[in-house]
Amino acid sequence: MIYLDNAATTFPKPEEVYEAVLSCMKNYGANPGRAGHKLALSAGRIIYEARENLSKLFNIDNPMNIIFTYNATDSLNLAIKGIVQKGDHIITTSMEHNSVIRPIKELEKIGVENTIVQCNELGELNPDDIKKAIKKNTKLIVTTHSSNVCGTIVDIEAIGKIAREMNITYLVDAAQTAGVYDIDVKKMNIDMLALPGHKGLLGPQGTGVLYLKEGVKLNQLREGGTGSKSEELTQPHIIPDRYESGTPNTPGIAGLNEGVKFILKEGIDKIRRYEEELTQYFIDGLKEIPMVKIYGPKNSKKQSSVVSINVGEEDSSEISYVLDSVFNIATRSGLHCAPLAHKTLGTFEQGTVRFSIGYFNNKEEINKALQALKSIVAEIK
Amino acid sequence: MIYLDNAATTFPKPEEVYEAVLSCMKNYGANPGRAGHKLALSAGRIIYEARENLSKLFNIDNPMNIIFTYNATDSLNLAIKGIVQKGDHIITTSMEHNSVIRPIKELEKIGVENTIVQCNELGELNPDDIKKAIKKNTKLIVTTHSSNVCGTIVDIEAIGKIAREMNITYLVDAAQTAGVYDIDVKKMNIDMLALPGHKGLLGPQGTGVLYLKEGVKLNQLREGGTGSKSEELTQPHIIPDRYESGTPNTPGIAGLNEGVKFILKEGIDKIRRYEEELTQYFIDGLKEIPMVKIYGPKNSKKQSSVVSINVGEEDSSEISYVLDSVFNIATRSGLHCAPLAHKTLGTFEQGTVRFSIGYFNNKEEINKALQALKSIVAEIK
Structure with missing residues (x-):
């Protein structure tokens, strides 16, 4: 997992x-x-x-x-x-x-x-x-x-x-x-x-x-x-x-x-820098995938290690479900208990697929997550 | 302990x-x-x-x-x-x-x-x-x-x-x-x-x-x-x-x-009976010790496995302290977060030394607690 x-x-x-x-x-x-x-x-x-x-x-x-x-x-x-x-x-x-x-x-x-x-x-x-x-x-x-x-x-x-x-x-x-x-x-x-x-x-x-x-x-x-x-x-x-x-x-x-x-x-600086690096790496990878819409600043200096996306008009819970069941990747979908935030971002109807990175994640896992999204997009297209 | x-x-x-x-x-x-x-x-x-x-x-x-x-x-x-x-x-x-x-x-x-x-x-x-x-x-x-x-x-x-x-x-x-x-x-x-x-x-x-x-x-x-x-x-x-x-x-x-x-x-009956038996055994033993005053029903059919006592006019926290430091027995002293109960029992000034028995206690431990109280009483007299 x-x-x-x-x-x-x-x-x-x-x-x-x-x-x-x-x-x-x-x-x-x-x-x-x-x-x-x-x-x-x-x-x-x-x-x-x-x-x-x-x-x-x-x-x-x-x-x-x-x-x-x-x-x-x-x-x-x-x-x-x-x-x-x-x-x-x-x-x-x-x-x-x-x-x-x-x-x-x-x-x-x-x-x-x-x-x-x-x-x-x-x-x-x-x-x-x-x-x-x-x-x-x-x-x-x-x-x-x-x-x-x-x-x-x-x-x-x-x-x-x-x-x-x-x-x-x-x-x-x-x-x-x-x-x-x-x-x-x-x-x-x-x-x-x-x-x-x-x-x-x-x-x-x-x-x-x-x-x-x-x-x-x-x-x-x-x-x-x-x-x-x-x-x-x-x-x-x-x-x-x-x-x-x-x-x-x-x-x-x-x-x-x-x-x-x-x-x-x-040291908190080491932890932050590590998460920033992984987050930016993930965001940069996401930008390369067609149909993926990224919400928020798309800049790890302006955001914590939380990245919300959608794939085209697909239901966010469907994407999260496939990530879990097919690729063994745990994410969260839906409104994340913050409805006004979704109205602000324009995602109140669709929700988002949220990836949130921790200090114990690594680049290999991020690569697999990006690869999984590429496969899902290829399947949908 | x-x-x-x-x-x-x-x-x-x-x-x-x-x-x-x-x-x-x-x-x-x-x-x-x-x-x-x-x-x-x-x-x-x-x-x-x-x-x-x-x-x-x-x-x-x-x-x-x-x-x-x-x-x-x-x-x-x-x-x-x-x-x-x-x-x-x-x-x-x-x-x-x-x-x-x-x-x-x-x-x-x-x-x-x-x-x-x-x-x-x-x-x-x-x-x-x-x-x-x-x-x-x-x-x-x-x-x-x-x-x-x-x-x-x-x-x-x-x-x-x-x-x-x-x-x-x-x-x-x-x-x-x-x-x-x-x-x-x-x-x-x-x-x-x-x-x-x-x-x-x-x-x-x-x-x-x-x-x-x-x-x-x-x-x-x-x-x-x-x-x-x-x-x-x-x-x-x-x-x-x-x-x-x-x-x-x-x-x-x-x-x-x-x-x-x-x-x-x-089975809850087995647990209750075991605790009742130990509690009654403890109460019966306490009755034999001079200077020990027992509060409550003194009857394990009418009380749970909680027994409060005092030794003469001694401060309850002093007795608890000696039980812990000399005899390695953990009890609680004082008012037990229930001031009106102490007014009801007449122990608002002195507090009580509370022994509370659990399913993992045994008769040998109860005997040691009784023996410790006997020693304390002998010391005071």
Whole structure:
């Protein structure tokens, strides 16, 4: 199987990730922060270590500003719903995933307004359009760092600057870039950063992260046991406990810790350059194939390692199906949970066939994918 | 290490659980329900199989009424907040965990009333007291199945009957009993059942379950990508997708599936009888030790395998610390995230030392725990 669905979840993971998950379950599978015995303390320590390593990766001063969640969707819901109230205004873009758009649409019911800034047909956002959308009651700007449909990269530093100047909270959805692109929360003025553990960060599924800048206060999504202030009937305000009710995914976080350590060891520039090179190689190969339409910038300096295409007027799910069943190549078809992005790109009816490249792919696999597409096109013609 | 903290998380797990987690990560670590390729389909299949096996265990007709969550706290927040609105009334008990009490207290802010029915000093609930608390606007009754502090079992069938008669939704928190006690959602009239995957169900941490009776509709806690109805900007109403936004913990659910299969294979009666026997043996031994005060029913027919004690007026955390550091025995001390339960038992100041027995404990370990307590008492006297 040639796995080119890394934008959904990276596969495989570094060997150390598997080992850490297993070792946690087998050797110290206790409940962190709930008891003082040795196994529980080991569990607590690995979680703290994961906070520290994530902090290194994103230039975060205080590891306690790292909140562990179920997945990036959980992080985004907490961040978006936690910060606004009735009468507030949110700005976002037409390239967002449903994990951003749907919570924002839900908030309309309680009187939170929104503006969805339109991107161009390559999925590109003009930061000035964000600035123009700011109103007196704008409380939050949310943008992705890179489109999950066509990879287009957003200039988050430019938007961070606007947000800072206007004193508006800036939330970045780094689902497609964390672990591959350099994200510096201080330099980029990011107030909240939502991350999936299981994509570029190379951890297991069932892990999400939300970074909260010192001083940013949210209403929590869930209340419950936190292992702290057990005597109180209301949620404690200690960070990160306030946002981390219930038993965390300790084995998953132990695995994520190893994923992040792997990235720190390899170096994020090396990872990014490698993915850029493969992506450009793939795009250049695609350009040679008749009937293949490529969406987005078609330039690996302007897009992450996500490439969406269509073959003539063929149904995208049909092409994905043939790639899987005949050529043993895993891709994703359809709307990729981002309907407005498809309206922006003009692919709402057809969907797209999405190839997403990871650090463990190689040129030979890309060649096979290109060859498979050539065969499919030859068959159709 | 003698592990007697199974009420926090069971440890160890059956070997098949470890193997399933690892096999999922290594062999089909793709994203379920998001693509049509072979690996994604395998991931989707294992999740469906887990729904089926959970349905068998709890006598649930439709596996699609099983919702996967992050943990039992997540399940309880979804169930409680999803069903009530301003003006409604909730009934619960003084033996609940903070994962029930804190969401209910939070709901006071939006005008949802509550009555906390007082249990007696053994933690016992009189079902009549629930009945008496019912008001015209009572929408929800929530009770635990067994106290996480002293194990006292609640007659959930009796309360289910009352709830059914009065047409009130009944939510059971089975955190301490699922996988050990026979829970039949139909016979017991349970409308919603909240479960942790990592306790009696023997799965990994990072897995929770909420069963919703056919026809029970909740407001979701989170919106996002569901892999279904991607074209819509609002959350789809399909079950379970509506409540399962974002990438699930596939390896965790694969492990949970094996935990549940282990229980189905062993037989739940065998598991319960074994734990009952060890628990009674432990209680009987404790009664022989001077200065040891035991809380709760002191009868394994009336309590789950959770036994809380104190030694004279000693601080509970001091006793737990000595058990761990000198005798290598893992217990939990303090308030166990259930302050009202401690007020009920009269242990709010001192907390308790909690021993919680699992299916992988044996009599020799119980003997060592009793011996350790005898030594501690001898030292203090």
